[in-house]
Amino acid sequence: MLAALAAAVIFATGFTAAGPAAPAEAAVPTTIPLTLTNSSGRADPVYIYNLGTLLTTGQQGWADANGTFHAWPAGGNPPTPAPDASIAGPANGQSVTIRMPKFSGRVYFSYGQKLDFRLTTGGLVQPAVQNPSDPNRNILFNWTEYTLNDAGLWINSTQVDMFSAPYAVGVKAPNGTTKTTGHLKAGGYNGFFDSLRSQPGGWANLIQTRSDGTVLRALSPGHGIGAGVLPASVMDDYINRVWSRYTTSTLTVTPFTDQPNTKYFGRVSGNTMNFTNSAGAVVTSFQKPDADSIFGCYKLLDAPNDLVRGPISRTLCAGFNRSTLLANPNQPDTSPASFYQDGVTNHYAKKIHERMADGKAYAFAFDDVGNYESLVHDGDPQQAYITLDPFN
Incomplete structure (x- = not known):
């Protein structure tokens, strides 16, 4: 979706948060709690970012741990460094609760080091790791996409751009039940990469690793074609x-x-x-x-x-x-x-769906045809969740 660093200015989501406006007496609060639990098994420090568009004003910016909105300053050309919007994440085995405002945006999380965000005259530059010169290319990270408005919360686990650090999302309803999606089957993370490596036709070239041997991600096939690692004739x-x-x-x-x-x-x-x-x-x-x-x-x-x-x-x-x-x-x-x-x-999408605990994924933009997308929604959300899952 975002082909190069300097072009990656606006949020691209794999879902559409649509629905009738909620009645005034049932309006969603200005912020709701978001609990992030680190079950990754990794010792690396975790950094969290809540970035998006404030729906009441249309401004782009970030939210701090209290859910307070901060607009991005003006950017430049070439892109200029963005303010540090990171929030300290939970250590392995721990949880952190922050507040999420009425955004349409993303919650990023990274392991080991902070992400490098830049600002252009058009807004925030999203990481685009299919570009070899992207400053985030060698960082292990991922993100969820969400919209929180008066009609509720829509939050997904997405693989539209890449398959990387495993996580799941959830939302608690007023009756106390929690809907979740995004968890892999046992062995699903390593199983996905093993299967992709063994798939002939260039599919193994979607996998990106760091010089220390860490597997960082698999690019989606569209980005693989754009990066020249998957044949354009593959279909x-x-x-x-x-x-x-x-x-x-x-x-x-x-x-x-x-x-x-x-x-x-x-x-x-x-x-x-x-x-x-x-x-x-x-x-x-x-x-x-x-x-x-x-x-x-x-x-x-x-x-x-x-x-x-x-x-x-x-x-x-x-x-x-x-x-x-x-x-x-x-x-x-x-x-x-x-x-x-x-x-x-689309062997990438096939292998992801095969390894999802509920079979649901956003492995391509319209994976919601037939409702096979990894998305949860509630019209009166009490709490949101992101779980950083094990790398196994």
């Missing part, structure tokens, strides 16, 4: 078969579960897949995508926030990443038994 065989199949047959897309009669019909002509509505009128068209468009769910599979092209594109993106478009002409296919069965698929 071509599947794409060509899809294009050939729907030259002589029809791909039916029913993008809204609550609108089963809203259908669009795709047929390929040359380099273009045209979608018609039930009246036979062409409503949108897609040029033959490449792997980068598929993995990023953008470019040739752009998904605007509308009611036609965006929902169709989301469905195509999920179908390509999960390799369900040939096995099922009716999309979206939301049966997990059908996912990733073709030899040409």
